[in-house]
Amino acid sequence: xxxxxxxxxxxxxxxxxxxxxxxxxxxxxxxxxxxxxxxxxxxxxxxxxxxxxxxxxxxxxxxxxxxxxxxxxxxxxxxxxxxxxxxxxxxxxxxxxxxxxxxxxxxxxxxxxxxxxxxxxxxxxxxxxxxxxxxxxxxxxxxxxxxxxxxxxxxxxxxxxxxxxxxxxxxxxxxxxxxxxxxxxxxxxxxxxxxxxxxxxxxxxxxxxxxxxxxxxxxxxxxxxxxxxxxxxxxxxxxxxxxxxxxxxxxxxxxxxxxxxxxxxxxxxxxxxxxxxxxxxxxxxxxxxxxxxxxxxxxxxxxxxxxxxxxxxxxxxxxxxxxxxxxxxxxxxxxxxxx
Amino acid sequence: xxxxxxxxxxxxxxxxxxxxxxxxxxxxxxxxxxxxxxxxxxxxxxxxxxxxxxxxxxxxxxxxxxxxxxxxxxxxxxxxxxxxxxxxxxxxxxxxxxxxxxxxxxxxxxxxxxxxxxxxxxxxxxxxxxxxxxxxxxxxxxxxxxxxxxxxxxxxxxxxxxxxxxxxxxxxxxxxxxxxxxxxxxxxxxxxxxxxxxxxxxxxxxxxxxxxxxxxxxxxxxxxxxxxxxxxxxxxxxxxxxxxxxxxxxxxxxxxxxxxxxxxxxxxxxxxxxxxxxxxxxxxxxxxxxxxxxxxxxxxxxxxxxxxxxxxxxxxxxxxxxxxxxxxxxxxxxxxxxx
DNA sequence: ATAGTTTTTGCATTCGAATGCAAAATGGAG
DNA sequence: CTCCATTTTGCATTCGAATGCAAAAACTAT
Numbered sequence: 001x002x003x004x005x006x007x008x009x010x011x012x013x014x015x016x017x018x019x020x021x022x023x024x025x026x027x028x029x030x031x032x033x034x035x036x037x038x039x040x041x042x043x044x045x046x047x048x049x050x051x052x053x054x055x056x057x058x059x060x061x062x063x064x065x066x067x068x069x070x071x072x073x074x075x076x077x078x079x080x081x082x083x084x085x086x087x088x089x090x091x092x093x094x095x096x097x098x099x100x101x102x103x104x105x106x107x108x109x110x111x112x113x114x115x116x117x118x119x120x121x122x123x124x125x126x127x128x129x130x131x132x133x134x135x136x137x138x139x140x141x142x143x144x145x146x147x148x149x150x151x152x153x154x155x156x157x158x159x160x161x162x163x164x165x166x167x168x169x170x171x172x173x174x175x176x177x178x179x180x181x182x183x184x185x186x187x188x189x190x191x192x193x194x195x196x197x198x199x200x201x202x203x204x205x206x207x208x209x210x211x212x213x214x215x216x217x218x219x220x221x222x223x224x225x226x227x228x229x230x231x232x233x234x235x236x237x238x239x240x241x242x243x244x245x246x247x248x249x250x251x252x253x254x255x256x257x258x259x260x261x262x263x264x265x266x267x268x269x270x271x272x273x274x275x276x277x278x279x280x281x282x283x284x285x286x287x288x289x290x291x292x293x294x295x296x297x298x299x300x301x302x303x304x305x306x307x308x309x310x311x312x313x314x315x316x317x318x319x320x321x322x323x324x325x326x327x328x329x330x331x332x333x334x335x336x337x338x339x
Numbered sequence: 340x341x342x343x344x345x346x347x348x349x350x351x352x353x354x355x356x357x358x359x360x361x362x363x364x365x366x367x368x369x370x371x372x373x374x375x376x377x378x379x380x381x382x383x384x385x386x387x388x389x390x391x392x393x394x395x396x397x398x399x400x401x402x403x404x405x406x407x408x409x410x411x412x413x414x415x416x417x418x419x420x421x422x423x424x425x426x427x428x429x430x431x432x433x434x435x436x437x438x439x440x441x442x443x444x445x446x447x448x449x450x451x452x453x454x455x456x457x458x459x460x461x462x463x464x465x466x467x468x469x470x471x472x473x474x475x476x477x478x479x480x481x482x483x484x485x486x487x488x489x490x491x492x493x494x495x496x497x498x499x500x501x502x503x504x505x506x507x508x509x510x511x512x513x514x515x516x517x518x519x520x521x522x523x524x525x526x527x528x529x530x531x532x533x534x535x536x537x538x539x540x541x542x543x544x545x546x547x548x549x550x551x552x553x554x555x556x557x558x559x560x561x562x563x564x565x566x567x568x569x570x571x572x573x574x575x576x577x578x579x580x581x582x583x584x585x586x587x588x589x590x591x592x593x594x595x596x597x598x599x600x601x602x603x604x605x606x607x608x609x610x611x612x613x614x615x616x617x618x619x620x621x622x623x624x625x626x627x628x629x630x631x632x633x634x635x636x637x638x639x640x641x642x643x644x645x646x647x648x649x650x651x652x653x654x655x656x657x658x659x660x661x662x663x664x665x666x667x668x669x670x671x672x673x674x675x676x677x678x
Numbered sequence: 679a680t681a682g683t684t685t686t687t688g689c690a691t692t693c694g695a696a697t698g699c700a701a702a703a704t705g706g707a708g
Numbered sequence: 709c710t711c712c713a714t715t716t717t718g719c720a721t722t723c724g725a726a727t728g729c730a731a732a733a734a735c736t737a738t
Contacts, residue, residue: 051695082418117390256624
């Protein structure tokens with residue numbers, strides 16, 4: 001069947017047409033008669049021809065590749081997003097080229113430059129922040145960038161997040177309604193918009209009830225750091241009766257410390273609420289009450305933004321998709337609580 | 340600094356040399372004098388030039404892209420492997436192009452054809468099986484394929500696995516040494532070599548002690564199916580006193596069922612042993628005794644194989660890296676057990 | 679200084695498909 | 709059946725870097 005290097009010229013020869021004709025058959029929207037199309041198509045089938053994406057990219061300047069910059073995959077939220085994103089792009093004839101970055105400015109910068117030189121059609125950054133000059137670079141290169149699950153407040157960039165401020169506020173309301181009074185927050189990384197916004201919404205929400213956080217500690221979105229903060233939080237004489245953790249990944253670590261190191265019962269002694277609703281949260285071992293970030297909708301919005309920017313739309317989008325509270329067993333349930 | 344589309348010709352003009360000279364500066368092993376090299380390098384720096392990988396791929400036929408075919412990312416083993424693989428390849432100037440595949444023959448076939456047309460330098464398949472004709476396609480295309488964590492027993496393909504038979508046997512020995520007598524196996528997908536090998540080693544190991552498995556059920560590497568099989572397994576009058584589960588991902592589901600649906604204590608009522616040693620296994624909520632697949636070594640071997648095959652080595656490699664038993668709290672500990 | 683050797687350099691071509699342009703073929707109207 | 713409009717087609721060029729080849733430059737040895 002399929003030979004090794006079948007080119008459009010081979011197909012052309014076999015079909016008795018010009019190379020241009022072959023190219024046009026495989027270029028959507030090009031003008032070809034039905035008869036040539038069929039000749040070409042059958043010749044192509046016989047030879048096992050597929051247009052070479054590299055050569056195509058060379059001439060069109062469009063690689064049909066989307067660069068994904070991501071810093072870590074241990075937080076389950078990202079593999080899930082990656083899978084959805086990849087599948088959705090694949091349906092549209094795009095693929096994801098993965099760039100792992102350190103979440104440091106230089107690390108990201110280096111990766112981004114490489115990305116630009118790859119002439120990708122678009123870039124998605126996940127769990128990664130961008131410096132100002134980096135934003136300039138991207139902007140100058142003309143490659144659309146979508147920041148997934150992170151905001152930059154830069155008008156030139158697209159971002160897709162969930163409404164983190166509202167989410168934080170919902171958690172505050174929920175915990176207050178549950179009768180908690182000493183509510184602490186092990187926050188997401190304060191260098192990231194998500195971390196700050198969730199913390200802000202949370203403090204805001206408490207304030208509406210005349211409360212202040214018992215404590216706010218930065219868990220840096222890292223399991224180990226969150227665990228350490230949990231230990232600190234519970235080392236004093238007075239202990240919190242509820243902890244809002246900046247994401248599920250850290251919340252699991254916090255629950256582990258509370259239960260297995262401090263011997264506390266969740267939710268009887270302490271309520272724990274997370275953020276993301278990764279699949280593990282639904283596992284009965286954690287059964288975590290959390291704010292659901294609708295990954296599928298976030299991914300859809302990301303793809304949508306990407307496609308329309310690639311299509312020429314110049315208007316940057318800042319999309320915040322509302323999350324919703326998923327009530328499970330890790331936090332005391334208020335009676336008749338409405339979000 | 341960096342302008343939009345700087346080509347080697349721009350740099351050449353600026354440095355007062357020919358385009359070839361510029362190309363040679365960026366081609367390792369090409370002959371350039373120190374003085375031209377410096378002129379070119381500084382001109383390149385000033386203009387923010389980077390060689391266009393697409394054009395380079397066009398002429399050399401080497402894209403410096405490795406295609407990764409993967410079916411699911413919800414089993415933490417794969418995101419972890421992906422991250423390691425990506426970082427390791429990145430260091431060598433390669434990147435990963437992701438192809439999500441259904442784990443069906445047609446799905447994989449379609450994806451593979453696309454992959455071949457992308458002229459990737461190599462292909463890694465993870466959690467994916469390949470049909471015979473697919474193997475032919477790859478073989479004919481001349482693109483090296485490494486099957487990660489799956490074997491095919493096909494002499495033309497490279498594979499990197501852990502020694503699954505030995506791992507299964509170790510588990511059997513361990514559980515027998517722990518005094519268990521009714522040892523069941525919720526196996527990995529029997530359509531996959533890993534699933535079969537682990538099951539085989541396990542039965543083998545039991546046989547050496549004159550035992551037979553209490554039951555062997557196929558969990559298909561799916562959380563839900565494993566949970567269902569656990570329910571079945573424990574629905575009869577006689578119950579197993581130990582369960583070896585085909586991978587950690589399923590083992591978590593099984594433990595959840597045992598503890599939260601059946602109210603059993605692990606390991607007091609039932610011992611559970613997994614396979615993989617994904618990070619979650621070390622979380623105290625599961626504290627899972629399991630066989631460690633040394634992901635880092637497996638990834639290293641994968642990269643190594645890939646590089647040498649790309650470098651022209653024709654000899655297919657079948658690498659099985661030994662795993663080791665990680666004893667944690669989910670299974671009764673035998674006294675003085677040596678692997 | 680000269681002839682011979684090695685290194686460096688530029689020219690021109692190549693990879694494979696897409697596309698502007700003009701020629702050819704087709705279609706429709708009169 | 710002719711003439712004009714439209715569609716289809718092929719030719720030639722293009723994208724950006726790599727490379728074989730031959731010319732030029734730099735060394736080496738005599």
